[in-house]
Amino acid sequence: MGDHGSPDLGGSVPTHCPYCSLQCGVRMWPAPPRPPVVEPTDFPTNRGGLCAKGWSAPELLDHPDRLLTPLVRTDPVDRRSPLRPASWDEALDRITAAIQASQHRYGPASVGLFGGGGLTNEKAYQLGKFARVGLRTPHIDYNGRFCMSSSATAGNRAFGIDRGLPFPLADIADARAVLVVGGNPADTMPPAMQYFDAGRAAGAVHIVADPRRTATARGAGIHLPVAPGADLALANGLLHIAIRAGYVDQAYVRERTTGFDAVRTAVAGYWPDRVERITGVSEELLQRTVQALATAPTAMILTARGAEQHSSGTDTAQAYINLALALGLPGRPGSGYGTITGQGNGQGGREHGQKADQLPGYRRLDDPAARAHVAAVWGVDPAELPGPGVSATEMIDRIGSPGGVRAMLVFASNILVSAPDRDRVADRLAALDFLAVSDIFRSETAAVADVVLPTAQWAEEEGTMTNLEGRVLRRRRVLPPPDGVRDDLSVLAALADRLGRGRYFSADPQTVYDELRRASAGGIADYAGISYQRIEAEDGVFWPCPADDHPGTPRLFTERFATPDGRARFIRVEHRDPAELPDRSYPYLLTTGRIMGQYQSGNQTRRSPSLSSTASDPKAEIHPDLARRLGIGTADLVELTTRRGRAVFRAYLTEHIRPDTIFVPFHWGGLASANALTDPTLDRHSRMPAFKVCAVAVRRLAGPAGAGRSSAAPDDPAT
Incomplete structure (x- = not known):
């Protein structure tokens, strides 16, 4: 029995953090004063780690805004x-x-x-x-x-099963090459980074594909600054190079999969120079990425919402599954394809x-x-x-x-x-x-x-x-x-x-x-x-664990996939432009995501005194070159406008984002509601909305002291 599993640790009760999908193990002491104290445990996912959201979670148990009556x-x-x-x-x-x-x-x-x-x-x-x-x-x-609907749909189509990670989180430390597409675990689930850190310490090459040079990308060996909405073209381009370089695991493809010939035909047209034009990722970086994944003794491909929250999100996840299957990764020790689940459950x-x-x-x-x-x-x-x-x-x-x-x-x-x-x-x-x-x-x-x-x-x-x-x-x-x-x-x-x-x-x-x-x-x-x-x-x-004497299934696909014939499915997918492209009226790309100090809609975390001290004001990340052209300075109020609505943020100038792209967090309502801007076009398979890319216009409203807070209070109705 692990330390976390003990029902009595000096009067404490073992439980789990209420936030992200890591579900970090914690212990709490229920005795007064309220709120109780929280402390991380040596649970297998967090191993004593806990992020700021987890440490601050008890603050909300007796918060004055708490609903206490219907x-x-x-x-x-x-x-x-x-x-x-x-x-x-x-x-x-x-x-x-x-x-x-x-x-x-x-x-x-x-x-x-x-x-x-x-x-x-x-x-x-x-x-x-x-x-x-x-x-x-x-x-x-x-x-x-x-x-999660796009990755779930792709997993079911290809593997016959949808489980975010088909292996324990700790296996990441054993992978000698890891490609993370559209994910930033350094900010969204910091305790997980100990496994990435352990891998790098052992010589692993980590690659991050993201329009932003996030905290995760800054810790990686290779950053692929892919344009929002171009992740599928990137995957097909990587597979094209792998095929031409002879990196395909032919025995694995022959014995454990079906449908490869159609996919090989489809990616034949994704030449590196074409993929560079679509994605903004150089041929050199494409070649280095394929070589790292294909020559490492163990390798993983992990996708997240940046790749999946698109009108072609299911096909994009499938494209990375195709790449993983071609390299023979799923089911091998220390290797595989997985998708990083976001919400707690x-x-x-x-x-x-x-x-x-x-x-x-x-x-x-x-x-x-x-x-x-x-x-x-x-x-x-x-x-x-x-x-x-x-x-x-x-x-x-x-x-x-x-x-x-x-x-x-x-x-x-x-x-x-x-x-x-x-x-x-x-x-x-x-x-x-x-x-x-x-x-x-x-x-x-x-x-x-x-x-x-x-x-x-x-x-x-x-x-x-x-x-x-x-x-x-x-x-x-x-x-x-x-x-x-x-x-x-x-x-x-x-x-x-x-x-x-x-x-x-x-x-x-x-x-x-x-x-x-x-x-x-x-x-x-x-x-x-x-x-x-x-x-x-x-x-x-x-899970799956069909009987009381079954050990459970930490690792899937070691012998067969959950399809009727036990084989994984290659499925041909093609790059499509996003539903919205920039034009003269809306000349830039908007993408959204999470930040470290907030969670989901912010209904809880915006009320946390600890978190609000560092993440109380929503900011739009803008490249300095774009800001200079638009006359925008640091902390200026800026208005973002799309075909659906408008929102106001503080400008945060950073070179860690593509010059054609603006990033905003989605944790706020009121004037700073990112989803007043986003595109509701749905993925044809999963019915996932296209949160991660739309066309946007930007203009300066006022200087740093020109108006008060740019966000609405938590209770303001967003109407």
């Missing part, structure tokens, strides 16, 4: 009326009445659910079950559609029913056998289960239209900050007949809701999470939630009871989890052998 509109039919405190009975009765009224008038499909990648496995599972059994609606999706959150087309265990909702299995666990007729719904963006976009959603319940998501084309989203949410939001704080989305429910935080609940490695972890309750605050499991059970479906739902986390295990049994993401007891004893268990 809120309802003073006038139930006027969303402009103020929110007032209400009892739980009144709040739940209003939600129930709104659901029943919408179902009576428009049918079951008129009610929608929107979840989050931060929900525990138990809550994600219960949310999906509540949609299909409690509401009988097809309309459920979650914010992971904005995060981004992996588990997409496995058990939050996605519009899924049932627990990563089963397909349109598969009759899957429907029969899950329906039997749930005790319902398979014919009662609705069919697949639509993606998150499409569900929002169709609000109020025939067959669309009229009433929506949102759990652990701040749509008005996280979804693309914010003004359009605000317009669609305003078209709802009813909106209820469950959250810790009054987010921008909660501020426009009809009913707001206060929910328990990470240290106040029991459950499991699944990190970026596919390791199922135990989140333990350290202290009770404040008086008047309930957790989402109890809320869903109470709503189901009011709707006459209460017999199908439990509010007890372990009861829900044990049912999840049965529902996932035999599925791709099989948790049947992963009990709470095993998780604690073994510092987490890797």
Whole structure:
């Protein structure tokens, strides 16, 4: 048993950080004063490391902005009326009445659910079950559609399975060459960098493809300054060079894959000079990258949101899978292809029913056998289960239209900050007949809701999470939630009871989890052998784990892939220009992303006193040459405008970005909302929006002291 797994460490309780997909191990002491103290543990992912967000997480447990009672509109039919405190009975009765009224008038499909990648496995599972059994609606999706859907789709197509890292995180230290595409773990998950550092100390060559020379890129041996939206062309160009140089692992391709000939034909036209024109990456850097990956005894290719949040994101991830397969990397010790999951339960959150087309265990909702299995666990007729719904963006976009959603319940998501084309989203949410939001704080989305429910935080609940490695972890309750605050499991059970479906739902986390295990049994993401007891004893268990005596699966693909014939699939993909290209009106490229001191929509981290001292003012990164042409100086207020909206940021001049590109963080709402600018064009396979590239215009508004804060306060509605 690891140090983290011990249930009693001098009165402390082992649990996990509430933020990113590392799910760093921590211990907490629940005794007064509140908030409790947090300390990192020697858990396998973080090995005693913890970033600023993890250290500051307890600050939010007793934050003065914390929601402590349900809120309802003073006038139930006027969303402009103020929110007032209400009892739980009144709040739940209003939600129930709104659901029943919408179902009576428009049918079951008129009610929608929107979840989050931060929900525990138990809550994600219960949310999906509540949609299909409690509401009988097809309309459920979650914010992971904005995060992992493209890489998940590519992984399923190529490997027959979607697990972000098909190997433990620590294996990165054993790779002698690593290509990171569109990821910046040095800022977004700092404790993971110990494994990158160990690899470099042992002589590994690290390569980072990114429009910015990020902290991760600055620590690498090679930086590829790829243009936003050109990552697929880069991958095809690298594979072209590998084929011409004779680096393809012919035996691996022949014995373990299918479809290579079509891909070889497709990349024949991606000559280095053409790829340089498309990507901005020199032929010399292309050649050095291929040589490093192909000649190293062990090598990895890791993609992240910078490569995947595009209208061609699935194909881009596939292009890097093609490159990895051609070099014979997946399934080899110290080698492979992986994608870096972002949200805390981004992996588990997409496995058990939050996605519009899924049932627990990563089963397909349109598969009759899957429907029969899950329906039997749930005790319902398979014919009662609705069919697949639509993606998150499409569900929002169709609000109020025939067959669309009229009433929506949102759990652990701040749509008005996280979804693309914010003004359009605000317009669609305003078209709802009813909106209820469950959250810790009054987010921008909660501020426009009809009913707001206060929910328990990470240290106040029991459950499991699944990190970026596919390791199922135990989140333990350290202290009770404040008086008047309930957790989402109890809320869903109470709503189901009011709707006459209460017999199908439990509010007890372990009861829900044990049912999840049965529902996932035999599925791709099989948790049947992963009990709470095993998780604690073994510092987490890797899925698939089909039986109590199964050891779990830390490394996938060592012998076969999860396809019917056991072979991985090469799939031909071609570079396409982004949906928007610069023109005279919008002459530059905009890209968005995360920064170290904030997280997701910022609803939590913007309130942290520790984090706000270093990351309180959102900044637009601009190259000095571009700033000089536009008359922009350091810390000037600048206005960014796209075809959808405008936003205001402080200018941060840096040579670590391409001269044609502006970068902004997406953690703020109000005037500094990056997603007021972003392009909602969807990937044709995954339905992922094109967050990472659009055309933008830039102009100076004022000098450093010309106006106060450029961002809205956390509670300001983004309308």
